[in-house]
Amino acid sequence: MGHKPCAQLKTCGRREWLTASDPDALTQVLPVVYDFGLGREVLYTTKLALFELLRTRSLRLFWRIGGDESQSGSPAMDSRLDISGDESKVFELIEDLKRNSTDVQRAATAELRLLARHRENRMVIANCGAISLLVGLLHSTDPKTQENAVTALLNLSLSDNKIAIANAYAIDPLIHVLKTGNPEAQENSAATLLSLSVTEENKLQIGRSGAIGPLVELLANGTLRGKKDAVSALYNLSTSRENKVRIVQAGAMSHLVELMNPATGMVDKAVAVLANLATIPEGRNAIGQNGGIFVLVEVVELGSARGKENAAAALLQMCKNSGRFCSLVLQEGAVPPLVALSQFGTPRAKEKARALLNCFQNQGYLHSGRSTFKKKAPEAIKEIKKFAQNAMGTTDVRVDVKLNKHIWSRGIRSVPRRVRVRIARKRNDEEDAKEELYSLVTVSEVPSEGFKGLGTKMSR
Structure with missing residues (x-):
């Protein structure tokens, strides 16, 4: 069989390859794949375009798209992936990995990367001595070879090879990739460190080797996937006390707080790290200095079940024996969501919420000024309503029920800065003829001078 199909493949656009929008091109190249397997001839001829496609799709799907349906599930094809x-x-x-040829090494690492995706192949690859050679190629000056090598190690680490990879002195080279690799290599390096950090021995070694700084850098400036891998790795590492201090010292807190924006999709991961860091004084201070109290209270009120648990745990750690943190947490309006959590949360969440409420009560915060505050509450609500009317340019407003309840129930002396004026306005829905309330959020925050009805200024 000749190489003409591969030559024709070169003319097929990358977008068509990645989307399989040109089935004819796929059909023509597949016989070459069948003939040569996933060997160097195909990889060289297509300049790794084929490998890129195989990396993002399973081979079975690939064969179903372009091959003979009768052959798509044949043992012969499956055996090309099973090298057990x-x-x-x-x-x-492995011999190719040792050769002094960038092209050969790139192709060999690409194939090992693919083979290592399959569990039955991982021990074979490890037992044949590939790990140390792959570790050596983490310093390759060829970006693709480096990426293939780190991804192969990531795949190998998913089975019982974690200690073997660490014993092959992989941690320092992985940190090198984390600092210097292309985005995908950095992501997979962080994911490999995450996988290795499952064991306590590796966890300490990773922290002592200087990985935390580059992980924090990836947390700050990486891709979305890179940030997810970084925050997951930092969570594993943060179960060790000495790593907790390193994470705080590396400046992770501000980035973790940023990730607690629901739009990131990483709130639960970030809150879990904060809960671990809140167990040390450095972590508690960093949370307070970086606006962490505000977002933790938000998670207690609006987060997932797991997020609420960890947020309450973090706040409890902060408020134990600290009147200053108790005051700051109360200023953010923590009592109503904590009361709700103590009644309707998971068992762990209930425990943490009740302990935190008891902490407030024992330190005399919950009853401080409650009667005076309730006398001021009606005037405060009037002030808020007036502010909202001016901001919205309409008189057809009333204070949001949630905010109204918030003001009446807290028993503290200031409107928390986290409360933006949320207003409910009546609307008639013509479809079902029901009168509904819907919430509007103004772009303006509560005035810095506070509301006269409360007789206090905002805490900033």
Whole structure:
């Protein structure tokens, strides 16, 4: 069989390849794949375009798209991915890793990367001695070879190879990739460190090797996937006390607080790290200095069940024996969501919420000024309503029920800065003829001078 299909493949646009929008091109190249397997001929000829496609799709789906349906599930095809009974294939690739040829190394790492995705192949690859060679190629000056090597190690680490990879002195080279690799290599390096950090021995070694700084940098400036891998790795590392201090000292707190924006999709991960860091004085101070109290109270009120648990745990750690933090947490309006959590949360969340409320009560905060405050509450609501009318340019407003309840129930002396004026206005829905209330959020925050009805200024 000739290479003409591969030559024609070169003319097929990358977008068509990645989306499989040109089935004819796929059909023509597949016989070459069948003939040569996933060997160097195909990888060289297509300049790794084929490998890129295989990396993002399973081979079975790939064959179903372009191959003969009768062959798509054949044992012959599946055997090309199962090398458990054929170590010679791995030894051949290992010899290629040793060659002083960038093209050969790139192709060999690409194939090992793909083979290592399959659990049955991982021990074969490890037992044949590939790990140390892959670790060495983490310092490759060829970005693609480096990316392939780190991804192969990531795949190998998903089975019982974590200690073997660490014993091959992989941690320092992984940190090198974390600092210097392309975005995908950095992501996969962080994911590998995450995988390795499952064991206590590796966890300490990773922290002592200087990985935390680059992980925090990825947390700040990486891709979305990179940030997710970084925050997950930091969570694993943060279960060790000495790593907690390193994470705080590396400046992670401000980035963790930023990730607690629901739009990131990483609130639960970030809150879990904060809950661990809140167990040390440095962590508690950093949370307070970086606006963490505000977002933790938000999570207690609006987060997921797991997020609420960890947020309440973090706030409890902060408020134990600290009147200053108790005051700051109360100023953010924590009592109503904590009361709700103590009644309707998970068992762990209930425990943390009740302990935190008891903490407030024992330190004399819950009853401080309550009667005076309730006398001022009606005037405060009038002030808020007036402010909202001016901001919205209409008189057809009334104070949001939630905010109204918030003002009446807290028993503290200031409107928390986290409360933006949320207003409910009546609307008639013509479809079902029901009168509904809907909330509007103004772009303006509560005035810095506070509301006269409360007789106090805002805490900033």
